[in-house]
Amino acid sequence: MLYPRETKSREIKDLSGIWKFKLDKENKGYEEKWYLEPLKETIPMPVPASYNDITQDPEIRDHIGDVWYERNFWVSSAWVNKRIVLRVGSATHKAKVFVNGKEVIEHKGGFLPFEVEISKYINFDVENRVTILVNNVLDWTCLPPGFIKNYNDPFHPSGYRTQEYLFDFLNYAGIHRPVILYTTPKTYISDITVITEIQDKKGIINYEVKVEGQECDKKEVRVTVVDKEGKKVAENIGKSGILEISDAQFWEPDNPYLYALKVETIEDGVVEDLYTLPVGIRTVKVEGNKLLLNNKPIYLKGFGKHEDADIRGKGYDPVIAVKDFNLLKWIGANSFRTSHYPYAEEILNLADEQGILIIDEAPAVGMNFFNKNEKVFCKDRVNEETLKHHIQVIRELITRDKNHPCVIMWSVANEAATYEEEAYEYFKKVVDEVKKLDSTRPVTIVESSFPDETKVGNLVDVICVNRYYSWYTDCGKLDLIEFQLEKELKRWYELFKKPIIVSEYGADTIAGFHSDPPVMFSEEYQCEMLERFHRVFDRLDFVVGEHIWNFADFATKQAVHRVMGNRKGVFTRQRQPKAAAFLLKKRWCEKK
């Protein structure tokens, strides 16, 4: 699925803005066919945004089930002969879409886009109505999984239920990414795949173009590579081929050079469709205990992040997005992980442009009770149906993100119960699917298990491990960090002989809390902890990256160990630096 871009043959109409919104208190709107008529008794709701924090109403914030969004739009008759597509950047977690009262598509999975051609449902030159039913319930067949707890005890009124989940971020819901209409010609470029290679100074782009629609086989395909100065540097005719650029510029954090790949369909000498894909020529490889970018070792400096901000929740906002990239640059980071789900494509586009490397993660998180008596991989929990959905999500993720130079690794899950025997078969199938779809990028499964207990260490190319020494274990015992961490990391390497990224480490820190000597939750404690982790990393040459948990404070469900959310941010939720930010800036701006 190509990211919508305007060209001379394609137009975009952004439907973001203020929509009508209605809570479906009893979850009966679908049965009662609310979509047939304009919604009644609505309130205004911004799109994109999570709906949870927009109003003062706890019933909306904590609702379990369906909500409805609606807006009107016009389509002029200038679009009559075009293919009109409605695209939802994401709706969390399930959605059904109706155009003028007709159901046109449904989708499961809260972090990936879906689209449908709606040309035949549109009325031209009059008002049209789009209605989107969004459902936030998580069960064991979803990613991330969750479950509904029904209370049957004297302490809760009858029928009381809660949405439970095992992951550590708030289950925000709503339409989180832009909703747009876009057009293409009736016969159109439906997909492009590029794989780049480097031979000395030569850059090679292997490409494949798919054309769909009427008489698509008759169209000629012309592919041109244009450099930043607008100069044509390579050209080819054909739906697939190899483009060579002598003396190419290679994409890397210090020089995120993007060529423009212009793809055109042509009939009788007339260009009908044009799509322009930004292409960065770069390679990623694992060799011995190193991660190589363009055949040179690269050390990842950065964070686990979240899509999270005040009021907006998980809604994409260009203000937050650009601010975050500015902070990444300011602090000297070169990478982040899209913990714990695929982020908006707009974020990946920025990363391509700014030279930020990304570990792209599937929304498989919360597959662990951290209690060995509670199995996860079993008939009633993570089972065949979950696996089927996981594979579907992997397909959608790779289809969406395969062409981004910034994406250097796939993470298929975070902190699953990989110590369970059944985890091996499950993840083998998931990793096989990734390899089948993309053999050019390393794959990881982010671990909380220990090296001697994991069953999946042999499935991955890079070991990613999350560890919280002196926080969740041996609270306050900073002096144990180096002893414990070094021992563990050496064991990982001894067993698997693969490069290691410490993909999470950190301490909850309330900005403004101070203590010397450091105690937990103070800014000094966060600094001291990081420094001790770093001393170990600097001693071990198989450690190829450090991603601190987390970039910024973020919202979680309410719990006694969460002080208005998770406070492990190096920045506050409002993106102001804690003391650790200055420590990291010094380290990362110096460290190669």
Ligand code: GCB
């Ligand atoms: C983890 C999880 C992350 C949590 C973090 C924490 O291991 O991967 O989602 O937020 O720990 O702070 O507990």
